[in-house]
Amino acid sequence: MEDNEKEERRRYVELLSALGVPSELNYDFIYDVFATVKNGMGDVKSQNPALANIGLNVADLSLYIANEHWFYLSTHPELAANNAYRDDEKYVSYLASVSLDKYYTNERLAFRMGSVASRFHPSLSTLDLYLNFILGMLSRYKQGDPERTLIVDIMNKGFQVSKCVTSLLEGGYETEAFSTWRTLHENECILNVIVKYGEPVIEKYLRHMTYGVAFRGGIPSKEETDAIFVEIKDRMKAIGLKSKDMKRFIEYGWLLGVPNVMAIEGFKFNFRDGVERVAGLSTYSKVYEMSSEVAHSSPLLIYSRKNYFFSVTLLSLYESFFRLEKIFSTLYMSTVSEEEKARYVSMRNLYYGELLACFEAEKNRFALLHKK
Numbered sequence: 001m002e003d004n005e006k007e008e009r010r011r012y013v014e015l016l017s018a019l020g021v022p023s024e025l026n027y028d029f030i031y032d033v034f035a036t037v038k039n040g041m042g043d044v045k046s047q048n049p050a051l052a053n054i055g056l057n058v059a060d061l062s063l064y065i066a067n068e069h070w071f072y073l074s075t076h077p078e079l080a081a082n083n084a085y086r087d088d089e090k091y092v093s094y095l096a097s098v099s100l101d102k103y104y105t106n107e108r109l110a111f112r113m114g115s116v117a118s119r120f121h122p123s124l125s126t127l128d129l130y131l132n133f134i135l136g137m138l139s140r141y142k143q144g145d146p147e148r149t150l151i152v153d154i155m156n157k158g159f160q161v162s163k164c165v166t167s168l169l170e171g172g173y174e175t176e177a178f179s180t181w182r183t184l185h186e187n188e189c190i191l192n193v194i195v196k197y198g199e200p201v202i203e204k205y206l207r208h209m210t211y212g213v214a215f216r217g218g219i220p221s222k223e224e225t226d227a228i229f230v231e232i233k234d235r236m237k238a239i240g241l242k243s244k245d246m247k248r249f250i251e252y253g254w255l256l257g258v259p260n261v262m263a264i265e266g267f268k269f270n271f272r273d274g275v276e277r278v279a280g281l282s283t284y285s286k287v288y289e290m291s292s293e294v295a296h297s298s299p300l301l302i303y304s305r306k307n308y309f310f311s312v313t314l315l316s317l318y319e320s321f322f323r324l325e326k327i328f329s330t331l332y333m334s335t336v337s338e339e340e341k342a343r344y345v346s347m348r349n350l351y352y353g354e355l356l357a358c359f360e361a362e363k364n365r366f367a368l369l370h371k372k
Contacts (some may be wrong), residue, residue, distance in 0.1 A: 006268070006339070019063060021066045030066055033069070037100050064099040116306055122358055127162075130321075151202075155327060184320050185281075201257035212233075235249070236249050236253075251270040255278060329348070
């Protein structure tokens, strides 16, 4: 084996390791398949001139090869057991062909939805950067223990859903992004109420989580389930609710932790007249209603205008993000070292102003759409 090939193989093995490819898949074998693909790419490009000037993303192609190899071995355990695949030229050829087909078709020639803006657009790329940074910071916090981590868990989910919305916008799925913003808005309203009113609401929220588990048959003990339903009915009776209201009470009864909530004008046990109203975000009720129509496959979804829904979604996303980031920064700055504070402030000073500029630019763009 020549020195150049040895060095290329060594670097390729390092790449596979860095990509997290399991070593039991046999790095040397994957390299051989990759080399076969490279050797055959000239023929592929000569048959399809559209591919001639498209560069090769080694990491993406390698992940296709590794995953195809893993899947084939998992469905053909006899080959994995005795390593019979190593000298099987037909299998090497098959793996190379399938991986290359998927790489070019899915990564380079995929059907595009005609997105209004790509992931390189500053209004999306800046928000993606900021979201990635925050999610990285949140990953350091303990999560998944509602009794202790409820606020962090809700906040983390909000930023994750925000990332989902940007991904859909970048892919040209504007209406789907808009319906996903609906989930984000519900998340931020719940977080807003919990942060504002604190422990009494948190206590109620956690108890109603248990009610929800019991309602869906998730508690193994029949005695415990029965006792929970007795408790639910007693609490409903105390505030004048009927049996038909049980599901609404389970979902929204935690709002009773808010002082004098029943005295709020127009209050009801639902999202728009309950959670959204108590959160002080009722100005979004019309946008939320439109998003609900899209989520339920109304004609608004089928005959939608891409530019309009792109702008509505992006503006709504930015506004939700600004509110979530304010809560996050308060939590973060109160729980980390001075060094970490300085790092976050530095990032914020660098990019928050750009976010505001992007938001203003998108508002102007939306205003122009309304003039047409």
